[in-house]
Amino acid sequence: MKVLVPVKRVIDYNVKARVKADQSGVDLANVKMSMNPFDEIAVEEAVRLKEGKEHHAAGTATEIVVVSIGVTQAQETIRTALAMGADRGLLIQSDTDLEPLAVAKLLKAVVEEEKPDLVLMGKQSIDGDNNAVGQMLAALLDWPQATFAGKLAIDGGKATVTREVDGGLQTIAAELPAVVTVDLRLNTPRYASLPNIMKAKKKEIAMKAVTDYGVDVADRLKVIKVTEPPKRSAGVKVADAAELVSKLKSAGAL
Amino acid sequence: MAVLVIADHDGSTVRDTTHKTVTAALSLSSDVDVLVLGQGAQAAADSAAKIAGVRKVLLAESAGLGKMLAEAVEATVLPLAGGYDAILTPATTDGKNFAPRLAAKLDVAPISDIIEVVSADTFVRPIYAGNALETIQSSAAKKVITVRPTAFAAAAEGGSAPVESVAGADAPKTAFVSEEMVKSDRPELGAAKIIVSGGRALGSADEFHAVMEPLADKLGAAIGASRAAVDAGYAPNDYQVGQTGKVVAPALYIAIGISGAIQHLAGMKDSKTIVAINKDADAPIFQVADYGLVGDYKTVVPELMAALG
DSSP: OEEEEEEOEEEOTTSOOOBOTTSSSBOOTTOOEEEOHHHHHHHHHHHHHHHTOTTSOTTSOSEEEEEEEEOTTHHHHHHHHHHHTOOEEEEEEOSSOOOHHHHHHHHHHHHHHHOOSEEEEESOOTTTOOOOHHHHHHHHHTOOEEEEEEEEEEETTEEEEEEEETTEEEEEEEESSEEEEEOGGGOOOOOOOHHHHHHHTTSOEEEEEGGGGTOOOOOSEEEEEEEOOOOOOOOEEOSSHHHHHHHHHHTTOO | OEEEEEOOBOSSSBOHHHHHHHHHHHTTOSEEEEEEEESSOHHHHHHHTTBTTEEEEEEEEOHHHHTTOHHHHHHHHHHHHTTOSEEEEESSHHHHHHHHHHHHHTTOOEEEEEOEEEETTEEEEEEGGGTEEEEEEEOOSSEEEEEOGGGSOOOOBOOOOOEEEEOOOOOTTEEEEEEEEOOOSSOOTTTOSEEEEEOGGGOSHHHHHHHHHHHHHHHTOEEEEOHHHHHTTSSOGGGBBSTTSBOOOOSEEEEESOOOOHHHHHHHTTOSEEEEEESOTTOGGGGTOSEEEESOHHHHHHHHHHHHO
16 A cells, blocks of 8 residues: 655744744744654654554555655655655645645645555644645545544555544544544654664655646735734732632632 | 535534634624534524524534534535535534535635634634734635634524525445544533643643542533643543644633643633643743742642632
């Protein structure tokens, strides 16, 4: 089974985003960038499907292709996935941050070329927080989707996925090929070892341009401005629980 | 312009999240219809009809819709989409699951998790874990929008809209297997007026429950948790408050033993009043807390219980 894993280069999750003074966006100059945390989980699960780790049968995945859409430096993100155990990479270069619909259309073109049996991807990127691309890709392909996967089993041409939903867990079985988006608790991603980082340097990353795919990637939404959220006014420290309760009562919070 | 709200419901009544989404919809148009998807959901449709301002309620039923499978929702809603300029649904896990699928089929950009309607085509939504707010404009003829319920007031009751049945589709390639819902007598986290939330400092699952449950019961509060507490197994997954868990905005949020990482703050910093109890006076949670109490929860929580009487 061939697995396609889309990954995104985003601001590192430990960095607090700063809004630009001209309100045009978030300042990403000289900010540490990393692989989107949910995508790391997707890569890890794909590698486990290949290795037969946890409850997966060895060789469930035979080839793992990692694709990223973004600036040239997104090669580093792909390289990280290759060091974790993916087989080869594809970078579709784009200098602008494309909207989820455009990303989904490009990924659809990649799927038609690569013909994977499973697309495994993060449930959302921590920059745009859209939580949309996986669902949109599934729709464009007319494939079933299983989002927010907390557990994945591949068996008999089906992906059985336990989804993290409001109020608990829901298990569904989706016929392959399918798109599965992963949630935080699916696994704990590995750190790439130094020998694997060295080996990853020899793995292939194909370079493409957005224009190679003949897909309409024009923005549909116009960003009017990006602003700081309202600041909370400074609070007070209280000495003990009794003072806390009396303050909350007089403020009408209790 | 007409707007369709896809309801969030439990089979017998629509949830508060639906009322809040209707409020957002009414700020776009006065022609708001509510679509109830489910199986055996007539009672939920009847409860949707009582929301003030709703023009009519559509009820679609099938096995797949009973489990809110995205493919069934897509196939049911697409034939109806022609009659609407905007489709809104709460940004619950169900809404997040089917709305982008629907948008892709309609070839429009989904607008996720809005917190404000500026005008009929302009909306505000948080990005970067709530560290920035993006104002976006969509010129598309049709819009698919998920609404962050905590950002809107609930529409009032008092309506009497007619209920019509429409065809419900199924999901041929996806099958429901099972579900495991957490049973709780406490208020639902997303709708609670008071939330008490525990972090890693509580040290174990037993301690988490022993400390948080009596306090929650005393306050009539829901219980939340930080990701650290959930990852450590102290609390179930669906207690998690934060960027990757639930986003809440109760009247009172009491954070106990939570340091206040960016991802946690993203889920609760719109609460009206925030209380932090932490023994580390430098914990980031104190920067957003209205009332901070530096101390060990082991002594503070019993004192708090006593002070509450």
